[in-house]
Amino acid sequence: MKLHVWGGAGEHGRSCYLIAGERHRILFDCGVKKEDEGQYPLLDPEIIPQLTAVFLSHAHEDHSMALPLLYKQGYKGDIWTTKATVEQLSSYFASWGRYVKERGAERPYTEEHIAALKFRYLEDLVPVLQWAEMDLGEPGSGSDLPEIRLKWGRSGHLAGAVWLRLEVEGRRIFFSGDYSRESLLLAADSPMEDEAGEGGSPFSKGTGQRTGQNASHPAAKQAVWPTKPSGYAADLVIMDNAYGSDEETQEIKLKALERVARNTLEAGGHVLLPVPAYGRGQDMLVWACEQFDTCNLIVEENIWRGLQRLLDQPEWLLPQGRERIEQATASCLDRILVPSQDEERLEALVNKGPCLIFTADGMMESPKARWYFKHLAGNKRNAVIITGHAARHTFARNILEGGIKEVLCMVRHIRYKVHQGLPDVRKMLHEAPAVQTLLVHASKPKTDEVRRVLQGEGHQGVYSLRPGAELML
Structure with missing residues (x-):
C-alpha cells in the first residue's frame, strides 16, 4: 500500500491524499490553494475513475473546492462527509468562483460538475466514535472488493469537521483533518482508541445500537464495532501541523488579541476582524460579546447566520456551548448590527462609536471586506487584525x-x-501512535523544523514531504 501526496504536505492548502492498495483507491479531501489564479491538486486522470471511496473532512476551500474535478475526470462514486459540511459547501463554491473570476481566470470545472457531486453521510452510517464496516461493492455486481472499517470523530475546526480512522486491506490509517482542541464552542473528540473522547458525544448517546437511518444504510454491513484495545497503533497517520513549531496556547493568543482590540477601541478607533464564514468567526463573535461590554458590533449576515445555525447543531458543540452562545448574544443583542446594505454600514461607522467589525472572508478577498478596509485604512486610530492564514497574493x-x-x-x-x-502534535502522537506519521498543512521549512525537534525527542517515523511525493506503507 502506498500514500500519494496530491497536495497539502509541505504547503498550506489543497489537501489531497490518495491511499492506493491492491484493490482500493481511497482519497482524503480534494482542495485548492488560494494562490495566483488558484492551484489544484496533482490529480492523476488515470486513477480518478478507479477511486473506490472519497472522504471529505470539512467544507473549507483548501479541502473541498477541487471535488468537481473528480467527476469531470470520471469518478462515479460518493463523497463521504457530514450533513453540516454539505450544508456549507454552496457558499464556498460561490466564494471560490469570485476569487478565480477576479483574477481573470475560470474554474477548471463547470456548474454541471458541481451538481454531479454525490454525498453520503457519516452520521447516517454509524454514530461518532464507533466502528462501522463499509461494503462499497455495488449491489448485485458480484464485486469482491475488500471491506473497509471506519470510525470518525469531531475535529473541533468548524461544525461538521471530522477526523477519520480506516482499516483497509490489513492497514490502519488515521487522517486528522484540521484539528483543534482549543475552540471556545466546538467539541473535539480524542483520537485515542481506548477512550470515547473528552466529554463523550451527543451523537452516540442512547442505546449505542443501530437505529433509524443507520440500520438501513446500504454501506453499513455491521454498523457498530467494539472499542479497540489500549495500545492500538496505526500504520499511517496524516497529521495537521499547520502552526509548525508554534507553542502558544489559545489563551495567550486571545490575550494579545484583546489587548490590541481594547487599546484601539479606547482610542476611538474601529477594529476590523475578517474571518471565514464558518469556523473561528463564530467563536470570536461569542468571545467579543463576553469581553467587550460597551462597544457596538457590526456583524455581517453570513457570520451571524452561522452562529444562529450552531444553536440548531448542538451535537457539534462543547457541553455548555449552546448555553454560552445564548448568554453571550443575549447580553449584547442591543449592540449588534447586522447590516444588509452599504448605507447601514456607513451609518454605523460614522454614528455608532468605536465598533468591532466581523466580516468574511479571512483573506479579505470578499467585496465586503475590501469595502470596510477602504473606509478604515485612512485613519490611524483604526485597526485591521488578521487572525488566520494569509496566502500569497491575497489582499x-x-x-x-x-x-x-x-x-x-x-x-x-x-x-x-x-x-x-x-x-498539540506531541499530544496527538501519544493518542494516535503510528509506524509512519506525515506532518501536513505547513510549508516545507516549517515542517522540517518540527520533524527535527520531534526526532530529537525520540519520535521515529515522522515525515515531511511535498506534493507529488509517495510513501510506501
Whole structure:
C-alpha cells in the first residue's frame, strides 16, 4: 500500500491524499490553494475513475473546492462527509468562483460538475466514535472488493469537521483533518482508541445500537464495532501541523488579541476582524460579546447566520456551548448590527462609536471586506487584525506586507487557533501512535523544523514531504 501526496504536505492548502492498495483507491479531501489564479491538486486522470471511496473532512476551500474535478475526470462514486459540511459547501463554491473570476481566470470545472457531486453521510452510517464496516461493492455486481472499517470523530475546526480512522486491506490509517482542541464552542473528540473522547458525544448517546437511518444504510454491513484495545497503533497517520513549531496556547493568543482590540477601541478607533464564514468567526463573535461590554458590533449576515445555525447543531458543540452562545448574544443583542446594505454600514461607522467589525472572508478577498478596509485604512486610530492564514497574493497578505500605499491604520497578524502547533502534535502522537506519521498543512521549512525537534525527542517515523511525493506503507 502506498500514500500519494496530491497536495497539502509541505504547503498550506489543497489537501489531497490518495491511499492506493491492491484493490482500493481511497482519497482524503480534494482542495485548492488560494494562490495566483488558484492551484489544484496533482490529480492523476488515470486513477480518478478507479477511486473506490472519497472522504471529505470539512467544507473549507483548501479541502473541498477541487471535488468537481473528480467527476469531470470520471469518478462515479460518493463523497463521504457530514450533513453540516454539505450544508456549507454552496457558499464556498460561490466564494471560490469570485476569487478565480477576479483574477481573470475560470474554474477548471463547470456548474454541471458541481451538481454531479454525490454525498453520503457519516452520521447516517454509524454514530461518532464507533466502528462501522463499509461494503462499497455495488449491489448485485458480484464485486469482491475488500471491506473497509471506519470510525470518525469531531475535529473541533468548524461544525461538521471530522477526523477519520480506516482499516483497509490489513492497514490502519488515521487522517486528522484540521484539528483543534482549543475552540471556545466546538467539541473535539480524542483520537485515542481506548477512550470515547473528552466529554463523550451527543451523537452516540442512547442505546449505542443501530437505529433509524443507520440500520438501513446500504454501506453499513455491521454498523457498530467494539472499542479497540489500549495500545492500538496505526500504520499511517496524516497529521495537521499547520502552526509548525508554534507553542502558544489559545489563551495567550486571545490575550494579545484583546489587548490590541481594547487599546484601539479606547482610542476611538474601529477594529476590523475578517474571518471565514464558518469556523473561528463564530467563536470570536461569542468571545467579543463576553469581553467587550460597551462597544457596538457590526456583524455581517453570513457570520451571524452561522452562529444562529450552531444553536440548531448542538451535537457539534462543547457541553455548555449552546448555553454560552445564548448568554453571550443575549447580553449584547442591543449592540449588534447586522447590516444588509452599504448605507447601514456607513451609518454605523460614522454614528455608532468605536465598533468591532466581523466580516468574511479571512483573506479579505470578499467585496465586503475590501469595502470596510477602504473606509478604515485612512485613519490611524483604526485597526485591521488578521487572525488566520494569509496566502500569497491575497489582499490580506498584501496589506500585512505593506503592499498597499496610504494605509494609516494599524495592521496586525494575531492567530486564533484552529489548527495544531507543536504541543498539540506531541499530544496527538501519544493518542494516535503510528509506524509512519506525515506532518501536513505547513510549508516545507516549517515542517522540517518540527520533524527535527520531534526526532530529537525520540519520535521515529515522522515525515515531511511535498506534493507529488509517495510513501510506501
